[in-house]
Amino acid sequence: MQPSEDLQQKLIQMIAVSKKLPPETISRETTFESLAIDSLDKINLSFEVEETFGIEIPDTAIGSIKTVGDMVDGVRALVAAKA
């Protein structure tokens, strides 16, 4: 598995655990709305992602994330910027 896919799988796994859903039902195209992820879920999830990847997600980014793909790309960029 490529490191980039690894990151995506890890994030999908985190979403799956927090929303108690099978990970295979979640893809890049899945919207947060369809997963019933609201503003508080986003803050909760972001905290866990920040802890896991050692990054800091800006407030503005949290507001603009609409899909799992948005989140994966955003986290990937922050991880790359850190390296």
Next chain:
Amino acid sequence: MTRRVVVTGMGCITPAGATVERFAEAVFTGRSGIAEHAFADLPEGRTSGLKFTRTAQVRGFVPDDHLTPTQVMGTERSSQFALVAAAQAMAQARWAYPGGRIAVVLGCSTGGRTWEEPETAKLYLSNARVHPLTVVRSMASSGTSQVAMAHRITGPAFNLSTACASGTHAIGMAFHMVRSGLVDAAITGGHEAPLTWGFLRAWDSMRVVSPTQCRPFAKDRDGMTLGEGAAMLCLEERESALARGATVLGEIAGFGMSSDASHITQPDPAGAASAMQAALADAGISPEEIGYVNAHGTGTIANDAVEAEALRCIFGERGVAVSATKAVTGHSIGATGALEAVATILALHQGRAPFTAGLVEPDEALGLDLVLREPRLLVQQYALSNSLAFGGLNAILCFRR
């Protein structure tokens, strides 16, 4: 005949003034108490780790200047604020009611954090001994007990905790108790001193604190600013107050409550609107009779939009003059509703609605009649003070001149 409940004493200690006179001056001139936060509890060598630097603190408060040694020993900052504000209100009211006919109903949400948190940290980090007065200094009802003891009040006394609406719920309950005849009088309000490192970090993590300064209803608003303080009201039955020649500062005409029952942080306009409706119904008046609303107005994107929607729902096209005192005081959680009750009583008493300090460019999309730049003439007899707490606990007071 329904008993009417009037306010005959007020006291406060706030980031913008430690007397009602100083607070009034700040509210009507827009002098804000928000400034760079000065830490009292940040361990040496640590950086705060906060994304914001400003809060609304009560500056230069020396407990020994106001309290007896016994009071100082048994309290921490939050209860000390309660004692100071209550003493001011009681001195103004000059009651002669028997202690058993007076109630104490206070709102305090977070208890004695400024004592409990550093004490707990010492235990967890180095197994230090815990100070024997930690329990009595930290309990949320400490302020209520202290006020009762200070003024020999032996009637019903309790604290209630409903987050950001605690002070308003407390005043509402005290109002009901006086109106029903359960007691002759009540001292009521809210007190809070929550600005510990731990509390600030917890709010920072929620991403709702302004990195600059709270600007309720502004187009570019970017969050709330945390604060501390206390405010107290002396309530009594109107006929008794007039018979003893008391100066009436205002009247509580109604109180409304509701629960959103929908989300732990995201407010619901239906809940806020239903509480306002309940307050109006309790006062027996129509929305047209309200001349001013002191909004909850935290300055977060969500609160201000939802509160505006609720206000539009109640006041319709005609609208109503709206402003937010939190631009002056910050958000002092359990105390804030009581501070805003004082501001609303002052507005009716002085016949002028305060403006929202620092609000230059209003968010037109909110569709509100915001009081801007200077106080506005207030001729109507009635005003509302809104408190919309996290967890959807709404409390609205209706005041009459």
